[in-house]
Amino acid sequence: MAQALVFIDGDQGTTGLQIHERLRGRDDLRLLTLPESGRKDPARRAEAINSCDIAILCLPDGPARQAAASIVNPAVSVIDASSAHRTHPDWVYGFPEMEEEQAGRIARARRVSNPGCYPTGAVALLRPLVDAGLVPSDCPLAIHAVSGYSGGGRAAVQAYEGPDAGEAPDFQVYGLGLAHKHTPEIERHARLSQRPVFLPSYGAFRQGIVLTIALQARLLPAGVNGARLRDCLASRYAGSRSVRVADEAETAALERLDPQSENGTNNLRLAVHANEAAGQFLLSAVFDNLGKGASGAAVQNLDLMLAARA
The missing domain is CATH 3.30.360.10 (Dihydrodipicolinate Reductase; domain 2)
Known part of the structure; x- marks a missing residue:
């Protein structure tokens, strides 16, 4: 099975660093990161997010909305760790245990909002x-x-x-x-x-x-x-x-x-x-x-989405 390409946008923040740590050493995916010089370049970030399989947004609300809006590749899935989309009807709420069908909804979704x-x-x-x-x-x-x-x-x-x-x-x-x-x-x-x-x-x-x-x-x-x-x-x-x-x-x-x-x-x-x-x-x-309340939940949702792609 080919490795999934995962882009963490905002990987130097608290949640992004924790996600990196939790994904360290896994051979089923490859992490895409930007050099420091490209982290605030909208063109570089848009290129990265449209070239990955799954993006994880570890950004403030405004930049998270901008990053999500920059996606033009329909194959890209997104997990947003900000609060920007948690009540948006077009985004699936990323709490797998919330009800019986929620894990399946997350696995099939292109847009998942990580809970606060x-x-x-x-x-x-x-x-x-x-x-x-x-x-x-x-x-x-x-x-x-x-x-x-x-x-x-x-x-x-x-x-x-x-x-x-x-x-x-x-x-x-x-x-x-x-x-x-x-x-x-x-x-x-x-x-x-x-x-x-x-x-x-x-x-x-x-x-x-x-x-x-x-x-x-x-x-x-x-x-x-x-x-x-x-x-x-x-x-x-x-x-x-x-x-x-x-x-x-x-x-x-x-x-x-x-x-x-x-x-x-x-x-x-x-x-x-x-x-x-x-x-x-x-x-x-x-x-x-920083676990079930942030990075742990993001990785849990990522695994559900990766399994659906297998």
């Missing part, structure tokens, strides 16, 4: 529960998440690892205008009919995410309890290599959630915590924002 890091956890938790009618689509939801500072890109990494690192805060909450760009993505792909409140934060660690969503039993359909929520998630992700749902015993044994526990993997760990007497539940997701 925070939405990966939120959609993984909410979509099965909304589909099953256990969480109403109009349920008032508040989503809280803390990420390692690498989620802020190169500028944030420099702030925490550069010469002025001592001045970087140990913890910071942002998105206080409640207009974070990930919110429409969560709303759309979790199939919510009402916009959730989404409040992100960074900690003074490089990578990893803990995302939580609180639920009140009084706002859910009658009879919904922790076991039903947990069983719904476990059923949706049964057999998944990347997504695992903690069972009741594992959840009861958890005393804390470590955002760094899945670093270096493509794993997504979900749990349902319950205080049945108080009628309160907490959904949690733990994963690597």
Whole structure:
């Protein structure tokens, strides 16, 4: 089988470098890169993207749209790691486990939008529960998440690892205008009919995410309890290599959630915590924002698309 030619546009950024590392040593593909002098040359980039089999865009939103628009070769497939196309109807959402047919859609697609890091956890938790009618689509939801500072890109990494690192805060909450760009993505792909409140934060660690969503039993359909929520998630992700749902015993044994526990993997760990007497539940997701939240997901989607070409 001929090697697939893969072009990573933006290969010097955090996600691009991680993708390079994950693809290192593979003999089923060949990586196309541009020299530093050609990375900002629109003609060189357009030539590269139109000559590859699959392009992975690791760019800010504006340049990602420009790169996608420059494609004139109908044989080229694209995985966009930016947020530019995550709610676009012509792009397939690149979360293979989201529903039964999603992996097949990704494999056949020419345009795939990689999920955002925070939405990966939120959609993984909410979509099965909304589909099953256990969480109403109009349920008032508040989503809280803390990420390692690498989620802020190169500028944030420099702030925490550069010469002025001592001045970087140990913890910071942002998105206080409640207009974070990930919110429409969560709303759309979790199939919510009402916009959730989404409040992100960074900690003074490089990578990893803990995302939580609180639920009140009084706002859910009658009879919904922790076991039903947990069983719904476990059923949706049964057999998944990347997504695992903690069972009741594992959840009861958890005393804390470590955002760094899945670093270096493509794993997504979900749990349902319950205080049945108080009628309160907490959904949690733990994963690597540079793994399943970015480069790991891109490589997972790439493998699906390569398999379809074989």
